[in-house]
Amino acid sequence: MTQNCAIVTGAARGIGLATTDLFLELGWQVAMLDWDEAELKAAAESRTGVLTLPYDMSDPAQVTTAVGETLAWSGRIDALINNAGVAEFGPIRDCSHAQWRRVMDTNLDGTFLCSQACIEPLAATKGAIVNIASISGLRASTLRVAYGTSKAAVIHMTKQYAAELGEQGIRVNCVAPGPVRTKLAMAVHSPEIIAAYHDAIPLNRYGSERELAEAIVFLASDKASYITGQVLAVDGGFDSTGVGLPALRSVVEAETA
Numbered sequence: 001m002t003q004n005c006a007i008v009t010g011a012a013r014g015i016g017l018a019t020t021d022l023f024l025e026l027g028w029q030v031a032m033l034d035w036d037e038a039e040l041k042a043a044a045e046s047r048t049g050v051l052t053l054p055y056d057m058s059d060p061a062q063v064t065t066a067v068g069e070t071l072a073w074s075g076r077i078d079a080l081i082n083n084a085g086v087a088e089f090g091p092i093r094d095c096s097h098a099q100w101r102r103v104m105d106t107n108l109d110g111t112f113l114c115s116q117a118c119i120e121p122l123a124a125t126k127g128a129i130v131n132i133a134s135i136s137g138l139r140a141s142t143l144r145v146a147y148g149t150s151k152a153a154v155i156h157m158t159k160q161y162a163a164e165l166g167e168q169g170i171r172v173n174c175v176a177p178g179p180v181r182t183k184l185a186m187a188v189h190s191p192e193i194i195a196a197y198h199d200a201i202p203l204n205r206y207g208s209e210r211e212l213a214e215a216i217v218f219l220a221s222d223k224a225s226y227i228t229g230q231v232l233a234v235d236g237g238f239d240s241t242g243v244g245l246p247a248l249r250s251v252v253e254a255e256t257a
C-alpha cells in the first residue's frame with residue numbers, strides 16, 4: 001500500500017514536531033520543513049520515514065524547491081500542515097515596520113505560498129490543508145498587533161482556500177491553539193501573562209503539544225472527510241468564555257479554604 005505523505009512546516013520543535021510524531025505513529029511519511037537547519041537535523045536523526053527541508057516558508061523559490069523535493073521523495077502529498085510561525089509581542093507604538101513584516105512574512109505570506117504551491121499535488125490525492133492560527137486571531141488582546149492580525153488573516157484565508165478548492169476535493173481547515181509551553185510561547189509569555197491565561201481558561205492550564213497534534217492530524221485525515229472551512233479552537237475553553245471566570249474561581253477557593 002502507498003504511504004500517505006504530509007508536509008509539516010515548523011517541524012523542528014514544538015507543535016510541529018509533535019504533529020510529525022503523530023503522523024509517523026499512524027504510518028505516514030513526513031517532509032519536515034524548518035529554517036532552523038541544526039534543530040531540524042537533530043530532530044530528524046532519531047526518526048525514520050522523514051525528509052528534511054531546511055527552507056524558509058516565506059520565500060517563494062524555497063517553497064517551490066521544498067514541494068519539488070517532497071514529490072521526488074514520496075511521489076505524493078496528502079496533507080500540508082502550515083504550522084511554522086513567529087511571535088513578537090509589544091505595544092502598537094513600538095511595532096516597527098520591520099517587525100510587522102517579519103511576523104506577516106512567515107505567518108501570513110508563508111501560509112499562502114505553501115498552500116498555493118501544494119494545490120496540484122493535493123488535488124491529485126484529494127488531500128487536506130490544516131493552517132495553525134491562534135486564539136490571538138479569534139480575540140484581540142494587548143501587545144499582539146502584528147501577531148494577532150496575522151493569525152486573524154490566516155483564519156479568513158482558510159475560508160478563502162476552502163471555498164475555492166472544495167471542487168477539487170481539497171479540504172482546508174484551521175486549528176487555533178490556546179497557550180502551549182513551547183519555545184515560541186515561553187519567549188513572549190511573562191509570569192503575569194501565564195497567570196492571566198490560567199485564570200481565563202476554564203480548564204485552568206496550558207495545553208500540550210500532543211493535544212494540539214491530535215486535533216491537527218484529525219482534521220488532516222479522512223476521518224474529517226466532510227469538514228472544510230472550519231476553525232477549531234484547541235484552547236481549554238478560552239475562546240468560548242466571557243467575563244466572570246476569575247471571580248467564580250475566587251468564590252470556589254473561598255468556599256473550599
Ligand SMILES: NC(=O)c1ccc[n+]([C@@H]2O[C@H](COP(=O)([O-])OP(=O)(O)OC[C@H]3O[C@@H](n4cnc5c(N)ncnc54)[C@H](O)[C@@H]3O)[C@@H](O)[C@H]2O)c1
Binds near residue numbers: 010011036
Ligand atoms: N505555543 C503557543 O502557545 C501557541 C499558541 C497559539 C498558536 N501557536 C502557533 O502554533 C504554531 C507552532 O508554534 P510553536 O509554539 O510550536 O512554536 P516553536 O517556536 O516552538 O516552533 C516553530 C517552528 O517554526 C520554525 N519557523 C519559523 N518561521 C519559519 C519560516 N519562515 N520558515 C521555516 N520555519 C520557520 C521555527 O524555526 C520553529 O522550529 C505557530 O504558528 C504559532 O503561532 C502557538
